[in-house]
Amino acid sequence: MKSPWMRRVALLACLATLPLAAIAADAAPAAAAAPVKTLRYILPAAETGFDPATARDLYSNHITQAVFDTLYTYDYLARPVKVVPGAAAAMPEVSADGKTYTIRLKKGMYYTPDPAFGGKRRELTMADYVYSWKRLFDPRLASPHSWLFEGKVVGLDDLAKDAAKSNKLDYSKKVAGLEILDPYTLRVTLTKTDFNFPMILAYVPTSAVAREVVEKYGDVKGEVGSNPVGTGYYTLGEWTRGNRIVLNRNPQHLPETWNFLAGDDPDDQRIVRQMQGKRIPAIDRIEISVMIEDQSRWLSFQSGGTDVFWLDGPLAPKALLNGKLRPELAEKGVQLSRLLDPEISYYYWNMEDPTLGGFSKEKIALRRAIAMAHNIDEEIRIIWNGQAKRLDYPIPPGVVGYDPHYKSLLQYDPVLANKLLDKFGYKKGADGWRSLPDGKPLLIRYASRNEANGVLQAEMWRKTYNSLGIRMENDRMIFSDILKTEKQCKMQTRTAPWLADYPDGDNFMQLFYGPNTHQNNNGCYQDPEYDKWYAASQAMPASPERDELFHKMARRLEVNAGALIGYARYRNMLAQKSVLGYKKHPIMFQEWAYMDIDSTGAPVAPAADSAKK
Template sequence: MRRGFAHAALLATLLAVAVPALSAPPSDADAAAAAKVLRYSFRVAETGFDPAQISDRYSKAVSAGIFEAPLEFAYLARPFQMRPSTAAAMPEVSDDFKSITFRIKPGIFFADDPAFKGKKRELVAADYIYSIKRHYDPKLNSRNLYLLENVKILGLSELRKELMAAKKPFDYDRPVEGLQLLDRYSFRVKLGIGDPRFINQFADSAFLGALAREVVEHYGDKIMEHPVGTGPYRLAEWRRSSKIVLEKNPNFREEFYDEQPPADADPVLKAQAATLKGRRLPLVDRVEIAIIEENQPRWLSFLNGEADVLEEVPAEYVSIATPNGKLAPNLAKKGLRAVRFPYPEVALSYFNMDDPIVGGYTADKVALRRAISLAVDVDKEIRLPRRGQAMAAQGPFGPGTFGYRTDYKSEMSEYNLPKAKALLDMYGYVDKDGDGWRDLPSGEPLVLAYATQPDSQSRQLIEQWQKNMDALHVRIEFKTAKWPENLKSANAGKLQMWGVSWVATAPDGDTFLALGDGRAKGSANKARFDLPAYNALYEKQKLLPDGPERQAVMEEAAKLMIAYMPYKISVHRLFTDLAQPWVIGFDRNVFLRDFWQYVDIDTERLKRQRKGS
């Protein structure tokens, strides 16, 4: 396997050096000149585009360009700043954080759609109330419902339970105390729990973006295929797991570029932002997204000029693109830009706590999970499959979020094979039949089942898992499926183990603690961990303002997660994005999914480089 990747790296290097000017058919250049097109790729397939039904990062990225929440994160501001989007101003929040009042700007319209029967449809406050209610509809099985139930929007959970018990459809017309329509453009959210940070959820348009009820009712079960929002783009074409095309929404209101880079920003970015100031958004006419699951084709596609932006250079090519953390001279000479950043995420493998082999809360089951964790060589994972583009995780909090500490140290990152073996021996996980493999204390074979995907990065990671478990004398089998299929199985509790990542949508560590929240089983909590002591700490920290007291409670919860080990949290990944020289204004805001509206394409430069001038 190593030889194959070395060959790929050599090929990529030769291409990068040998192609001084990018080439493509003239028709492509003509099309790009006629309409500004931003092209890039996802490495994982999407599942659909309904905020109440999606939870994967890639579907959410597309949905974020179509739908709009009341608030948003400023594209270039650092530290990160929230600002109004469809809201006329920042909302009024009560002193106890239990009441949030929004006023929506008049004159915002949805994209045209047959559901509106030829009429322009204005965004109103009732659309946000309806969209929030959709997450409570049992039919939709929202994976983000826990984020709303955590703060107990008054009356909604009770309504959901009542109708589920009566086996009746969800009643969208039933008034509830927690969602109050004040007038055409104003609504109030009333909470049972005053969470100082709940307002962050209203900056996630792929979660609380507004849908029009008539569109949802018009398309019914096909709503995942027909997203209609007020955002800068609308869905123009979708070939599932292959290609997604977004086009400028003609009804998008007048919004103008006014992004302010921080004082220490890249001088090139500063100059580009100044150039774009005052331009009407969105800046590009179309966004074309290809689904390319294998790293090598994604990398070569970018080098050949078939993609304008390469998000997250594959680990095996980072040393080619940015040796020693700096853009390679041959790429810099061509005018490419590199943006390097830590992601506010955790890369983890979870154990299904309902599984008869790896699940459970008894001492022997805890010992098994801890031993498996101790046998995982995280440093080798970082050096080999991740090519140095990660740092060991000490706990559940991602970089850049409240709760994360650079000086925190725990057993989560410990690699100690003798200790792992001794722990298994102590609890009876020994070879009982002489075949060289450990068995369960009952004498039955101990076999781990780990779900994975068919891409090269996943193959390299499970190769490392295989070596780790071989050294522990524990059998492990790998079950390969496409990512959306694994996600569906994980949500249903059908996978014993799976390796995924979890990303914060706001600069706060609550989203990581939600991985262990008992009420979030099947959504954020893929491990289905449910420990009363942990749940109590999770609830307690939600009520506290940011500060030492909240930090202490969050770390106490983290200690329980580490002790019971429902997750082996391995690393925080480091990423590098690349942008072609004709892309203007690109930067990475880790809390803003849809950067597309803020970047421009220099079509003249693109034409020159395509023609080799």
């Protein structure tokens, strides 16, 4: 959505070029203008809004990551992933006890022009980061990301408590642990050592948002979901909700040059040859279409209407054979970047729901029975065409803390599941359907997205519930409504994916931490013992001692049947022959700033190496 300022600038620019065009028509041929390099991209679900403090879905965060700047980011090619400076001038200076971080900001970073700044150039300062982090605790905004700083920064929790009492956050109140030494230097004092702090500061919700923009465009809650104004690589040019988004290269961004190193990976070496020394970003315009249906996305890519898209599991047979690109596509120069996402797809049951929730023996037995009756391997085979890896542990591969040898207590055993329900009073009637122990009807409402894949998931779960004699109804919902409903603890059950915000097991174990209810704890699971162990793990570095706590937490979750861990999906990203320098990053939502498009039509180096990965 263009702001009035942007529309005015665009109109003036068009008018200014008219005389030049007329002169050029009569003049001798001049060098042709450089083509506008455009990347066409697809999102498989609609965005919800572009405020870093409130956006919590993968699709919206594609945009927020492009428009706003975090202090830190990730090296594009380094594997395992490596945190590097973003808006920060360097990595932080850390005290010997690991509690004090001194962070220095790059100078000369400016927000894109906007009426909110009164016609003046507005430079990014450390005060913007302090303001933005305080915003996460504004009770009106109800950000789902406050957990990132809760219990971490000296004095910040006190500010949050005062705000909760008055329902208003005092942004002018100083926080002892956030000392602005000068406009470009911030000293952060933590309550305890946190070895993941730089990774937290690389996560999009910690981006800088200008106070002037919030005050001009914020709604009654102070949310700015429709007017993102940042300092990032791109600016929002056009926006038709749930349909089309256009981003333009930010000409004000500090000049950067592509300068990443390749290791022994031949594919990385090819990317370095293609990209070394180029301007970042090399692509001028990103045109994003929202296409919910799998077949529409596939047809768009096949016809050349899309440059890069995510090949979901249901489409995998069209492009892959045994995990590799089909020969006929490789011959056309199509590229495959494939990885196992650092994610878990898990099944939760709302612990506040009167039918499924609670810690009484009969409620735990009901959830255990449902978990043991669901065939995860069959779901992977049917729903995802084998493009997923079965998981027993709440922490996936590629994330610090993953244990490949862990075995869950909740294994597929439908016979035992039915016996468990019989034992705890869930009796079958003459019609074959079970009732609650008190004789009332037993009905489960499973929510899924209103698309083909969501329908398939619902039918898999209907089969599970039918095998137990439990009635199930499917609530088909748009993605944004699902997120809103589960945040309010009003969703009874669904399959929920969680992609790593940062590559540490802490980011997954917090999904079941009681205080994170109404944030990321979708099942509203609140268990004092689990919470005690999680809090203790926060003070530990990655170590065998922390792993032991994570194991205890995972077992506790299974014993109470608070959730069932399902699988991690493979990310199969296809790119056209003309796309240069592309490699899917495990943590970054998108990689647009580090890619290029060959707009000359000249042949490009073959990408067979990437198809072999």
